[in-house]
Amino acid sequence: MELTILIGALVVLTALAFVYGRRRALIKVGGNRRALHSMPNYHGWFVAIWCGLPAVILLVLWLLLRTTILEGFIEDALGPELANTAAAMKSAMIDDVRALTAGEQIAREPTPLLLEAAERYASLKSTADAAVLVIGLVVAGFGLGLAWRRVGPKLRARNNVEALVRVVLFLCSMVAIITTIGIVLSVLFESMRFFSYVPFWDFLFGVQWSPQMAIRTDQVGSSGAFGIIPLFVGTLYITVIALLIAMPIGLLSAIYMAEYASRRVRDVVKPILEILAGVPTVVYGFFAALTVAPALRDAGASLGLGISSESALAAGVVMGIMIIPFISSLADDAIVAVPRSLREGAYALGATKAETVVNVVIPAALSGIVASFLLAVSRAIGETMIVVMAAGLTANLTANPLDSMTTVTVQIVTLLVGDQEFDSPKTLAAFALGLVLFVATLVLNVVALHVSRKYREQYE
Amino acid sequence: MSLPGASAALPWQLSDTATRRVRRRKRANVRFQVYGIGAIVIGLAILAILLATVIGKGTGAFVQTRITLDVAFNEKIIDPDGSRDPVKLGQADYAALLKEAVAASFPAVTARQDKRDLQKLFSGDARYELRDMVVNDPSIIGTTRSVSLLAASDTDIFAKGSMARDIAEGDRRLTDKQIAWIDELVAKNALETNFNWSFFTNADSRAPESAGIGGALIGSFYTLLITLAVCFPIGMMAAVYLEEFAPKNRLTDLIEVNINNLAAVPSIIFGLLGLAIFIQAFHLPRSAPLVGGLTLALMILPTIIVVTRAALKAVPPSIREAAYGVGASPIQVVTHHVLPLAVPGIATGTIIGMARALGETAPLLIIGMVAFIVDFPGGPTDAATVLPVQIFLWADSPERGFEEKTAAGIMVLLAFLILMNAIAIYLRKRFEVRW
Numbered sequence: 001m002e003l004t005i006l007i008g009a010l011v012v013l014t015a016l017a018f019v020y021g022r023r024r025a026l027i028k029v030g031g032n033r034r035a036l037h038s039m040p041n042y043h044g045w046f047v048a049i050w051c052g053l054p055a056v057i058l059l060v061l062w063l064l065l066r067t068t069i070l071e072g073f074i075e076d077a078l079g080p081e082l083a084n085t086a087a088a089m090k091s092a093m094i095d096d097v098r099a100l101t102a103g104e105q106i107a108r109e110p111t112p113l114l115l116e117a118a119e120r121y122a123s124l125k126s127t128a129d130a131a132v133l134v135i136g137l138v139v140a141g142f143g144l145g146l147a148w149r150r151v152g153p154k155l156r157a158r159n160n161v162e163a164l165v166r167v168v169l170f171l172c173s174m175v176a177i178i179t180t181i182g183i184v185l186s187v188l189f190e191s192m193r194f195f196s197y198v199p200f201w202d203f204l205f206g207v208q209w210s211p212q213m214a215i216r217t218d219q220v221g222s223s224g225a226f227g228i229i230p231l232f233v234g235t236l237y238i239t240v241i242a243l244l245i246a247m248p249i250g251l252l253s254a255i256y257m258a259e260y261a262s263r264r265v266r267d268v269v270k271p272i273l274e275i276l277a278g279v280p281t282v283v284y285g286f287f288a289a290l291t292v293a294p295a296l297r298d299a300g301a302s303l304g305l306g307i308s309s310e311s312a313l314a315a316g317v318v319m320g321i322m323i324i325p326f327i328s329s330l331a332d333d334a335i336v337a338v339p340r341s342l343r344e345g346a347y348a349l350g351a352t353k354a355e356t357v358v359n360v361v362i363p364a365a366l367s368g369i370v371a372s373f374l375l376a377v378s379r380a381i382g383e384t385m386i387v388v389m390a391a392g393l394t395a396n397l398t399a400n401p402l403d404s405m406t407t408v409t410v411q412i413v414t415l416l417v418g419d420q421e422f423d424s425p426k427t428l429a430a431f432a433l434g435l436v437l438f439v440a441t442l443v444l445n446v447v448a449l450h451v452s453r454k455y456r457e458q459y460e
Numbered sequence: 461m462s463l464p465g466a467s468a469a470l471p472w473q474l475s476d477t478a479t480r481r482v483r484r485r486k487r488a489n490v491r492f493q494v495y496g497i498g499a500i501v502i503g504l505a506i507l508a509i510l511l512a513t514v515i516g517k518g519t520g521a522f523v524q525t526r527i528t529l530d531v532a533f534n535e536k537i538i539d540p541d542g543s544r545d546p547v548k549l550g551q552a553d554y555a556a557l558l559k560e561a562v563a564a565s566f567p568a569v570t571a572r573q574d575k576r577d578l579q580k581l582f583s584g585d586a587r588y589e590l591r592d593m594v595v596n597d598p599s600i601i602g603t604t605r606s607v608s609l610l611a612a613s614d615t616d617i618f619a620k621g622s623m624a625r626d627i628a629e630g631d632r633r634l635t636d637k638q639i640a641w642i643d644e645l646v647a648k649n650a651l652e653t654n655f656n657w658s659f660f661t662n663a664d665s666r667a668p669e670s671a672g673i674g675g676a677l678i679g680s681f682y683t684l685l686i687t688l689a690v691c692f693p694i695g696m697m698a699a700v701y702l703e704e705f706a707p708k709n710r711l712t713d714l715i716e717v718n719i720n721n722l723a724a725v726p727s728i729i730f731g732l733l734g735l736a737i738f739i740q741a742f743h744l745p746r747s748a749p750l751v752g753g754l755t756l757a758l759m760i761l762p763t764i765i766v767v768t769r770a771a772l773k774a775v776p777p778s779i780r781e782a783a784y785g786v787g788a789s790p791i792q793v794v795t796h797h798v799l800p801l802a803v804p805g806i807a808t809g810t811i812i813g814m815a816r817a818l819g820e821t822a823p824l825l826i827i828g829m830v831a832f833i834v835d836f837p838g839g840p841t842d843a844a845t846v847l848p849v850q851i852f853l854w855a856d857s858p859e860r861g862f863e864e865k866t867a868a869g870i871m872v873l874l875a876f877l878i879l880m881n882a883i884a885i886y887l888r889k890r891f892e893v894r895w
Contacts, residue, residue: 283870
């Protein structure tokens with residue numbers, strides 16, 4: 001409530017600051033615009049920014065940190081009861097207090113202490129919000145006053161405003177780096193915690209994956225096994241099947257489009273094939289799970305083969321369909337980039353078109369084609385929905401494509417969907433899998449980039 | 461071309477072996493071309509099969525089966541004390557009302573089990589339709605009306621002809637008796653099908669016949685709104701910086717490498733990022749469009765930056781130089797001249813990025829937007845689901861009635877994607893300036 005007031009007040013104040021800043025600049029020079037260093041609008045912006053920006057930064061920081069700061073206070077309020085509870089219970093109690101404050105139901109009978117803590121939390125929250133409201137307004141007013149006094153013919157308002165704009169532009173481009181850092185840190189940090197439960201080498205080279213953890217320590221047979229090898233094998237297997245489908249179809253159609261097809265055919269067929277790239281993966285998942293997999297199972301049954309309805313084959317085939325457009329469009333770019341003179345040289349020697357393509361064009365475009373395959377592999381191992389919907393959940397270490405297999409992405413989803421507590425190895429394992437996936441795709445992309453740069457034939 | 465019967469090759473003629481070789485090479489050439497055509501035909505065929513499957517399975521969901529029944533709005537059941545209090549009217553036992561009406565129209569059915577089976581032809585939500593009728597218009601209490609009620613999913617599937625009647629009774633969901641009753645209804649002209657508006661206005665439900673995509677559409681709307689609000693300004697400003705202001709140094713290179721890498725990071729990793737940062741570290745609400753939108757914004761940011769940069773690059777340097785020539789500052793050059801000229805390109809790229817965000821599922825599963833939600837989200841911080849996740853949830857449901865819902869949801873999703881891409885293409889064609 002207090003924060004809504006603050007936001008509203010800031011909007012109004014900033015707007016007023018702009019209007020009156022602009023007016024003040026004009027008044028100071030008696031309406032003679034030419035006497036101003038910067039145009040009046042820039043004076044308006046200058047005042048408005050000084051008024052609004054510091055307060056908005058304060059507000060955003062508060063919104064991000066409020067829960068963390070206030071939680072410390074709840075812990076104090078719960079002090080005696082918290083002291084002798086386990087860490088997992090601790091976060092549950094704090095969640096309860098937060099829910100009570102928001103007026104929601106909680107799972108257990110609220111103890112007087114919990115109620116008291118909730119009350120304290122609520123009053124603390126509103127006091128703190130009120131404090132932020134006051135501080136925010138003071139900051140805004142202070143900034144406004146400072147800027148207000150500086151408005152005048154000498155003020156280089158445009159340069160000031162533009163310098164700030166440049167800073168903002170720079171910060172926006174830094175978001176890309178911050179995102180990468182965020183990914184690395186979040187995945188790495190949780191993985192570290194996971195590796196404190198499960199040794200790194202057991203994770204990397206274990207051949208058993210069954211991520212159940214014991215609820216009680218004395219339970220039998222529920223120690224949980226976190227060996228990633230079966231997931232790796234499943235992922236690679238499905239990827240290989242996908243590539244076996246996508247490589248020939250993608251490459252051949254790219255060659256045909258680039259070398260044989262007339263302009264009109266190209267203009268019509270190419271966009272149609274690119275629709276395949278725009279189909280959401282959940283649609284492919286549906287197609288795999290409800291059309292391809294049953295069809296394969298029935299076909300297998302009529303041939304006397306027992307094909308699992310969650311076979312790696314179905315997921316792989318559909319994933320292959322999904323990556324056809326990646327390969328064909330990247331390979332197409334590489335083929336088109338081969339200069340005409342090479343082809344004409346081959347024709348002059350009497351080569352047929354096919355011979356030219358196979359012996360001259362493809363070798364010349366090879367770096368691009370290989371890069372397209374590598375990017376396709378990276379796509380395939382990171383793909384989630386098709387395998388979540390069509391591949392299996394249990395980790396089988398098998399070489400039979402007709403069996404059910406599971407992949408890294410499937411396990412990430414399975415481990416994280418549904419209720420979860422952040423401290424169990426089961427949840428943390430998902431982040432470790434994410435780390436593996438991130439590193440694997442990163443390496444593939446870097447290698448693809450390297451291949452396409454380093455081995456590119458230069459004809460200029 | 462060797463002449464028939466020529467024993468020795470003339471100087472301008474090829475030898476027989478050479479002729480054969482040329483023929484073989486030409487055949488190989490044709491064969492190669494056929495492979496190419498084959499690959500393209502396979503690609504097109506797959507697309508056709510995919511679309512045909514979805515449309516074939518999904519069209520049924522746009523039609524809904526209803527059963528017309530004479531319902532006596534018995535005051536004793538609905539409002540025994542005659543107070544007409546809306547709260548009490550809302551809580552009355554409408555299942556009993558429905559039971560009575562069904563019994564009245566099938567007087568021949570007397571056995572308990574049969575009565576129960578008969579009841580199962582109607583949707584479990586039919587009683588709520590009766591309730592809404594009464595609450596909206598209490599004056600119907602005491603009268604008998606002919607009411608059209610929602611049929612159960614199995615009835616619906618049977619009425620659409622998707623359930624074979626000649627297979628063994630144990631292998632289908634409806635018993636022989638139930639089929640006979642449906643035939644009776646058909647003979648009485650009491651079974652009707654009409655366009656399923658509720659598919660668009662209802663939220664999710666456990667019952668396939670009353671599940672709709674309305675809630676998911678609203679969830680998608682809020683999510684995309686957040687995505688657009690975050691990634692459009694940031695993406696555009698980042699692109700302006702990199703294209704117009706960035707000095708050539710290591711930091712700029714690092715930013716560019718990062719953008720390229722982020723574009724290739726699997727989408728599920730962004731889900732992990734959203735879970736760890738937005739939910740765990742910043743305590744934003746789980747399952748909410750707010751977090752989903754932020755996560756998707758980070759995911760499509762590279763796309764927006766790349767497309768915007770291309771649009772900025774397409775503005776010729778002469779424009780910039782002319783603006784500098786009349787004394788504009790670098791920022792003024794960009795904001796007054798370059799950006800306005802690049803707007804069509806930026807808009808096109810943004811729409812394509814948003815289309816990608818609309819179809820994305822995996823990261824949203826991770827941040828918990830897979831909950832079963834029957835309420836319409838009232839804002840970006842309410843728990844919600846989105847269209848592709850709804851499709852995923854339905855595809856996972858065991859009830860057969862959800863299969864056509866899934867396909868119909870896909871049809872709606874694809875329709876939106878086609879619409880967005882069509883707008884993007886139109887904008888590009890209409891406003892593109894060739895310099």
